[in-house]
Amino acid sequence: MIKIKLIKEKNGAKLIKEFQEMYGSIEALERAFKRDPENVKLYMDLTDWEYFQNHPKEQIKETEIIYAEKSNIDMLELELMGLIKNEHPKSISELAKIANKDISSVQKKIKNLNENGLIKIKEGNKNSKIPIVNYDKIEIAI
Structure with missing residues (x-):
């Protein structure tokens, strides 16, 4: 089995831009989370947005792992x-x-x-x- 790791690097400012495209504003995300407080994705996005507003230059690595039988x-x-x-x-x-x-x-x-x-x-x-x-x-x- 072959393990393939795909890595995407970005900074906090880029992540916030992605959140703005997805939710519009942090206030809209907060409202969505209040309507659905059990939604873990909304909670994680909200906490990330709040954190990276104060740390826009911090680097983030997102990874996705794919397993293949053969290459x-x-x-x-x-x-x-x-x-x-x-x-x-x-x-x-x-x-x-x-x-x-x-x-x-x-x-x-x-x-x-x-x-x-x-x-x-x-x-x-x-x-x-x-x-x-x-x-x-x-x-x-x-």
């Missing part, structure tokens, strides 16, 4: 993940152009990466699929 990730897929992270393509066809690869091979690789949890696919305009890498570092333990 079937190849060098092209690693290259594609780097291009997605750095170039932010708006579609898989744009990614294929950036990588200078055939669209059908890139689509297969993207499907594999998505199925393995290493990238996310977001719906774009005109049925396009936007590949997204939401982390900064990968650690693999074998």
